[in-house]
Amino acid sequence: MNYFKVYEHKALRTDRADEAGQELTIAHLKALQVYHGESGTPFFSLINNGVKFCEYVGVLQVGSLIIEVLPKTDALDDKDTWQQFLISMLRTTGMLDVEQTGFASLKLKGNSILDLYFLLFLKEVKYLLQTGLVKKYKSTEGNSLALKGNLVFGKHIQQNLVHAERFYVRSSVYSHDNIFNQLLVKTAKLIALIAKPSISAAAKSILFDLPECGDTVVSESTFTRLVFDRKTDAYKNAIGIARLLLLNYHPDIRRGENNVIALMFDMNALWERYVYQQLKKELNKTNPGEYEVREQLPSAFWKPTEGYMRTIRPDIVIYKNPEKEKAHIVLDTKWKQPANNKPADDDLKQMLVYNLYKVTERSALVYPGTVASQFVEGSFQKTGHGNCNLVFLPVHSANGSIQLGFEELLSHIKAAPHS
Numbered sequence: 001m002n003y004f005k006v007y008e009h010k011a012l013r014t015d016r017a018d019e020a021g022q023e024l025t026i027a028h029l030k031a032l033q034v035y036h037g038e039s040g041t042p043f044f045s046l047i048n049n050g051v052k053f054c055e056y057v058g059v060l061q062v063g064s065l066i067i068e069v070l071p072k073t074d075a076l077d078d079k080d081t082w083q084q085f086l087i088s089m090l091r092t093t094g095m096l097d098v099e100q101t102g103f104a105s106l107k108l109k110g111n112s113i114l115d116l117y118f119l120l121f122l123k124e125v126k127y128l129l130q131t132g133l134v135k136k137y138k139s140t141e142g143n144s145l146a147l148k149g150n151l152v153f154g155k156h157i158q159q160n161l162v163h164a165e166r167f168y169v170r171s172s173v174y175s176h177d178n179i180f181n182q183l184l185v186k187t188a189k190l191i192a193l194i195a196k197p198s199i200s201a202a203a204k205s206i207l208f209d210l211p212e213c214g215d216t217v218v219s220e221s222t223f224t225r226l227v228f229d230r231k232t233d234a235y236k237n238a239i240g241i242a243r244l245l246l247l248n249y250h251p252d253i254r255r256g257e258n259n260v261i262a263l264m265f266d267m268n269a270l271w272e273r274y275v276y277q278q279l280k281k282e283l284n285k286t287n288p289g290e291y292e293v294r295e296q297l298p299s300a301f302w303k304p305t306e307g308y309m310r311t312i313r314p315d316i317v318i319y320k321n322p323e324k325e326k327a328h329i330v331l332d333t334k335w336k337q338p339a340n341n342k343p344a345d346d347d348l349k350q351m352l353v354y355n356l357y358k359v360t361e362r363s364a365l366v367y368p369g370t371v372a373s374q375f376v377e378g379s380f381q382k383t384g385h386g387n388c389n390l391v392f393l394p395v396h397s398a399n400g401s402i403q404l405g406f407e408e409l410l411s412h413i414k415a416a417p418h419s
Contacts, residue, residue: 013050176211361386
């Protein structure tokens with residue numbers, strides 16, 4: 001496997017190395033170009049002799065090439081530390097539908113994020129094998145030498161007119177061959193196919209212990225239709241990872257050499273969700289029951305004479321109990337650092353609309369920042385339109401991991417509105 005680490009919005013090229021000395025081969029570039037295709041991909045764009053990554057972070061595997069795209073601000077330049085932070089963000093936000101337990105026992109050093117999910121899936125399957133795989137009733141029908149089950153008279157006459165010794169019957173069999181175990185087997189086979197040799201060998205070993213199951217065609221509805229009960233609740237972690245891997249796997253049908261799996265996440269959405277989760281946690285710790293934090297709360301904005309209503313959806317709306325009819329403050333998160341602490345005009349216009357429609361005089365744009373970043377106050381220049389401030393969450397490294405400072409944002413939220 002060829003393993004690259006690159007920051008978002010950076011490029012990998014064949015004619016020059018990046019800041020870490022990494023350089024694509026011609027074969028790597030061709031594989032990425034084939035994946036990009038004519039329809040394109042939101043994850044990267046094609047440039048002369050290379051590719052340039054966009055605002056998506058995560059991991060992309062094309063054949064034997066693994067590229068891990070990491071978030072980054074100007075505050076720090078340490079890829080291992082940013083990799084840890086990305087893992088933390090994915091765990092905190094729940095965007096991978098996997099509980100936090102299990103990651104602590106898996107070593108990150110030398111592994112990509114994709115490797116960690118392979119290992120975690122195999123660990124979950126081992127646990128299920130130890131505790132016992134679930135069995136379910138499965139309806140089968142076919143010819144039998146004994147009359148067991150219900151005789152399907154029409155098909156029996158059709159197929160056995162000259163075979164009096166056979167019966168065409170329909171019966172229920174209590175077996176391991178059900179959708180839950182089918183997904184385990186399908187995912188283990190995928191890992192055995194695309195993972196690096198050591199993990200592939202572990203997946204093949206587990207396949208020997210898994211029961212023979214029929215194949216199943218997987219789509220989003222396969223997972224939405226699953227109903228977990230007392231017997232299958234233990235499958236949730238494994239099925240969550242199976243969903244992630246199977247739905248993001250794209251086999252190379254033409255040559256079979258450059259199968260693709262892309263676990264990529266929009267960094268803007270990830271940042272928004274992370275701030276929301278951390279803010280809820282911090283406010284509940286310091287002011288339990290005093291604030292209600294809600295995300296993506298829609299409001300009717302514009303309606304044509306025909307057609308659908310347009311809505312606005314602020315990232316985060318905070319209410320101060322019990323006065324819920326009026327928003328205490330509206331927050332919009334931005335994964336960028338404004339040049340010279342000057343927000344974009346479009347961002348300010350967006351916040352003005354939020355102020356008007358959420359009936360609040362307080363809003364803030366929330367950015368990643370440094371310890372030296374300064375809180376910026378600003379107000380809209382028409383009476384009743386309120387203010388919009390810039391708040392920065394300092395990004396700093398502590399004990400080899402990235403920490404965010406929420407103190408300034410919490411102080412701003414709790415401050416009394418200006419009269």
